[in-house]
Amino acid sequence: MGSPSGFEFAVRGDDVVIRHLGVTATVLRGARATDFLTQVAQGDAQLLMARLTGNYRRGNERTARQHPRNAR
Template sequence: MGVEDKREHLKEEPFSFQIMKNQSVVISYNHKVIKTINGKEAAKFINKIENEEGNIQLLLAKLTGNFKRGNERLSKEHPKQQ
């Protein structure tokens, strides 16, 4: 899994999740809610968690859809943004 987390940000475990009564899943990043999944997507996630398939932090990062790419600072300095 180290290949996918080259900068090792996931070692700090910034993501967390909570399974609600209605089987939806609330995903948080640094204690701030960023995404809620439900239906088939939530059921698939819960199944992976129960079977402990892979790195949970990496799975949460992927579910958020490339939440942090690392290029935010560079894009602010881009000439088209000025």
């Protein structure tokens, strides 16, 4: 399973803007922004941003798409 990539974040005042491949995915404000900045300092920023934006894949999508039951 590959790790997420293509995410970046920028702090604008009290807000944190998370972008994926150059497109704004979400904006965190208040306590969520503070928690995010704390967690980024401790761990993998790419994985954290993928989970927060809902763009987190489990690795089985291609296999499931190719299954005969899901044939189109």
